[in-house]
Amino acid sequence: MSPMGISEHEVGDVTVLELDGRLILEEGELALRDAVDQLVAKGRVNIVLDLGQVTRIDSAGIGMLVAKYLSAINRGGRVKLLHLTDRADEMLRMTKLRTIFEIFESEAKAVDSFDSE
Amino acid sequence: MAATTRSPRRILIVDDDRALRHVLGALLTNAGHVVEQAADGAEALARLDGERFDVVLLDIGLPGANGLDLLAHARSRPSPPVVIMMTADDTSDSLLSAVRRQAFRYLRKPFAPASIVDVIEDAMAETAAMSIEVVSARPEWVELVAPCTLEMTDRIQSFVMQLETKLPEPVREAVAQAFRELLNNAIEWGGKLDPGRKVRISCVRAKRLLLYRISDPGEGFNPEKLQHAAIANPPDSPLEHALVREEQGLRPGGLGLMMTQSLVDELIYNETRNEVMFIKYLD
Numbered sequence: 379m380s381p382m383g384i385s386e387h388e389v390g391d392v393t394v395l396e397l398d399g400r401l402i403l404e405e406g407e408l409a410l411r412d413a414v415d416q417l418v419a420k421g422r423v424n425i426v427l428d429l430g431q432v433t434r435i436d437s438a439g440i441g442m443l444v445a446k447y448l449s450a451i452n453r454g455g456r457v458k459l460l461h462l463t464d465r466a467d468e469m470l471r472m473t474k475l476r477t478i479f480e481i482f483e484s485e486a487k488a489v490d491s492f493d494s495e
Numbered sequence: 496m497a498a499t500t501r502s503p504r505r506i507l508i509v510d511d512d513r514a515l516r517h518v519l520g521a522l523l524t525n526a527g528h529v530v531e532q533a534a535d536g537a538e539a540l541a542r543l544d545g546e547r548f549d550v551v552l553l554d555i556g557l558p559g560a561n562g563l564d565l566l567a568h569a570r571s572r573p574s575p576p577v578v579i580m581m582t583a584d585d586t587s588d589s590l591l592s593a594v595r596r597q598a599f600r601y602l603r604k605p606f607a608p609a610s611i612v613d614v615i616e617d618a619m620a621e622t623a624a625m626s627i628e629v630v631s632a633r634p635e636w637v638e639l640v641a642p643c644t645l646e647m648t649d650r651i652q653s654f655v656m657q658l659e660t661k662l663p664e665p666v667r668e669a670v671a672q673a674f675r676e677l678l679n680n681a682i683e684w685g686g687k688l689d690p691g692r693k694v695r696i697s698c699v700r701a702k703r704l705l706l707y708r709i710s711d712p713g714e715g716f717n718p719e720k721l722q723h724a725a726i727a728n729p730p731d732s733p734l735e736h737a738l739v740r741e742e743q744g745l746r747p748g749g750l751g752l753m754m755t756q757s758l759v760d761e762l763i764y765n766e767t768r769n770e771v772m773f774i775k776y777l778d
Contacts, residue, residue, distance in 0.1 A: 403645065403679055403683075403748075404645050407747070411747075436672070436675060436676065436679070436751075437676055437748060437749075437750040437751040437754050438679075438746075438747070438748050438751075440750050440754075441737070441746075441747035441748035441749060441750050442747045442748075444734065444737050444747060444750075445737060445741070445747035448734070448737060448738075448741070465668075469750075469754060472753065472754050472757040472758070473725055473733070473750045473753050473754055474725070474728075474733040474753075475733050475734075475750075477733075478733060478734065
């Protein structure tokens with residue numbers, strides 16, 4: 379299967395990662411891990427994950443979102459979610475993680491939310 | 496200019512639909528593969544007997560031949576190609592015949608032509624040894640035995656879920672997700688991702704319920720020691736398992752069982768907990 383595509387752009391001290399493809403076990407989850415780990419290593423710990431183009435997600439994908447949320451927090455940052463698909467939203471509810479993440483429908487609002495912290 | 500691909504393959508497209516052959520041929524050529532075409536059974540047979548192909552895309556309803564017979568012929572060759580069936584036939588009998596004859600994937604027409612490039616990549620990720628053994632191929636009772644590799648999950652899920660096309664979409668999605676989570680668990684934790692070990696999968700379709708049973712070759716687990724799984728989290732600590740997993744050096748996850756419990760009506764383990772059954776009621 380084609381690897382998940384991740385494109386990156388910066389808005390001030392916030393990095394937006396746009397995920398495109400399957401966020402599932404041994405596929406997109408590993409690409410997401412590597413992308414976030416590289417950002418955190420560079421000190422860019424305020425991250426917005428745009429999930430609007432994620433075509434499939436499973437428990438491993440949700441697990442990686444949780445793990446990277448914790449990585450960013452441990453370095454004084456945050457991972458926030460943008461354009462959550464219905465499927466991902468339902469999975470976060472099932473796993474009682476819906477209230478952990480801040481979720482946005484607009485990139486501008488997601489980025490601005492870091493200023494108010 | 497042709498796009499690059501990781502591993503160019505020789506591919507034979509067999510279909511009497513000229514337009515479909517043309518579209519698929521262009522996509523695969525652009526992906527860097529070498530593509531040949533056949534429009535009927537006789538031409539396909541001649542090409543299969545005279546040339547070596549890595550992958551065959553094969554229609555079932557062909558002039559002069561049944562694609563399922565060609566599938567059997569292709570797979571009986573000394574270095575058999577991977578065969579992907581393409582058909583508008585929506586009967587479970589055809590699907591199960593294709594599985595029994597070792598089709599790699601079964602694509603129901605119409606399908607998104609662009610998806611064929613990914614299907615070819617999936618097909619090439621498997622080795623000849625990774626075949627699915629068909630124990631039972633009755634539509635009411637399908638039973639398969641498969642090697643413990645993650646590549647198998649997509650393939651088996653694709654076959655099994657195509658048997659359930661008449662279900663309401665939300666039910667079908669829930670069953671597909673639950674099946675995938677439990678099969679991945681069986682292959683990863685029970686089978687240790689070892690292709691030499693096997694999982695056994697049964698899918699029973701009764702009038703009022705669907706029942707799936709997955710048996711893995713592992714030693715099972717102790718429910719008292721599941722602190723790395725979200726189902727053991729205290730009600731007010733949804734991240735507890737993630738911290739435990741980090742301490743234990745486990746990959747991120749631990750959410751599959753909790754998710755599955757929400758998706759199905761009953762989730763039942765045997766005493767050792769290396770066999771699991773889930774039920775979805777249809778009423």
